Amino acid sequence: MTKLFNLSEIEKKAYRSTFQDGLWDIVWGVIIIGMGINTVLKNMGVPKPLYYLVIPLIAVLIGYFGKQRITIPRMGFVRFGPKREQTKRKIWILASIITPIQIILIILIKMQIFQSTFETGLSNYVGPLFLVMFTIIIFAIIAHIIDFPRFFLFGILMGLSIITAEILYLHVGSPLDGLIPFSIAGTIILVNGLVLMVRFLKKYPRTNEEVGHG
Amino acid sequence: MDKSEIDSEGLQPLSDIDRIIHEPARLLILAYLFVVESADFLFLMNQTGLTRGNLSSHLSKLEDAEYIHIKKEFVKKIPRTLLSLTKSGRKAFQTYRQSMKQVLDHLPD
Numbered sequence: 047m048t049k050l051f052n053l054s055e056i057e058k059k060a061y062r063s064t065f066q067d068g069l070w071d072i073v074w075g076v077i078i079i080g081m082g083i084n085t086v087l088k089n090m091g092v093p094k095p096l097y098y099l100v101i102p103l104i105a106v107l108i109g110y111f112g113k114q115r116i117t118i119p120r121m122g123f124v125r126f127g128p129k130r131e132q133t134k135r136k137i138w139i140l141a142s143i144i145t146p147i148q149i150i151l152i153i154l155i156k157m158q159i160f161q162s163t164f165e166t167g168l169s170n171y172v173g174p175l176f177l178v179m180f181t182i183i184i185f186a187i188i189a190h191i192i193d194f195p196r197f198f199l200f201g202i203l204m205g206l207s208i209i210t211a212e213i214l215y216l217h218v219g220s221p222l223d224g225l226i227p228f229s230i231a232g233t234i235i236l237v238n239g240l241v242l243m244v245r246f247l248k249k250y251p252r253t254n255e256e257v258g259h260g
Numbered sequence: 261m262d263k264s265e266i267d268s269e270g271l272q273p274l275s276d277i278d279r280i281i282h283e284p285a286r287l288l289i290l291a292y293l294f295v296v297e298s299a300d301f302l303f304l305m306n307q308t309g310l311t312r313g314n315l316s317s318h319l320s321k322l323e324d325a326e327y328i329h330i331k332k333e334f335v336k337k338i339p340r341t342l343l344s345l346t347k348s349g350r351k352a353f354q355t356y357r358q359s360m361k362q363v364l365d366h367l368p369d
Binding site: 054123125128250 | 302303
């Protein structure tokens with residue numbers, strides 16, 4: 047009875063169940079693998095907007111159609127209360143703060159104020175390390191806001207990929223420096239997502255009959 | 261324990277308990293609907309672990325008591341039964357919670 051009265055626990059359980067499908071993992075896995083593939087496309091001379099936009103767009107479409115065609119027909123539809131809706135607003139506010147900082151950071155790196163390791167040797171990690179810290183912190187904040195702890199791990203894997211790419215550049219050059227770490231990190235996340243998706247499909251088989259009241 | 265003893269121990273709310281809500285399955289349904297804005301039949305069925313028939317019958321009782329609102333709609337030609345708490349349902353659930361807490365708090369260890 048006491049458990050039944052713990053409404054925040056019930057709400058949390060209902061909310062977290064919406065992440066069981068592994069779609070977030072699949073989407074972010076594809077995005078991070080895409081970051082690796084981007085370095086190859088860049089070397090091939092493919093126009094920037096194409097590789098910067100196409101793969102994230104594919105990932106978002108996977109997420110959207112996955113939710114509509116796989117998750118909702120099996121698990122059902124739910125709309126959470128105003129508290130959860132506020133999180134969306136928080137994410138937008140956060141994004142509007144992060145984006146200019148990221149742009150400034152990239153400009154500073156391009157202007158060689160923070161010099162990259164491949165230009166100055168292993169002694170100078172300031173720029174990449176700053177970027178890694180920034181990435182991990184942002185992912186941690188988002189994980190907290192959306193109440194999805196796994197998102198923090200995505201940030202760590204992404205951060206590790208950034209620093210590994212910097213180190214690999216000295217040894218293997220481009221495009222392998224980006225392709226290897228981002229593909230590995232993305233694949234780990236993607237495989238985890240696929241495992242979760244398979245579990246989800248087993249747990250929630252699709253019924254052909256109309257599921258409704260009376 | 262006679263009635264006067266129950267009253268003196270603050271268990272009076274027990275006799276006022278809403279019996280529509282007091283059934284465990286209906287209590288669970290209301291608890292879920294209390295924490296979300298709305299949910300469809302399938303979501304509620306998966307969360308509560310109730311069978312289709314069972315859930316449907318409890319929903320009918322809750323609808324008759326005007327505690328929940330049932331809306332049938334089509335989303336891209338697929339039927340969806342959307343459920344939400346009514347104002348009176350929300351109030352009744354809160355009253356029930358308070359009454360039960362009061363009763364349970366007054367029970368001896």
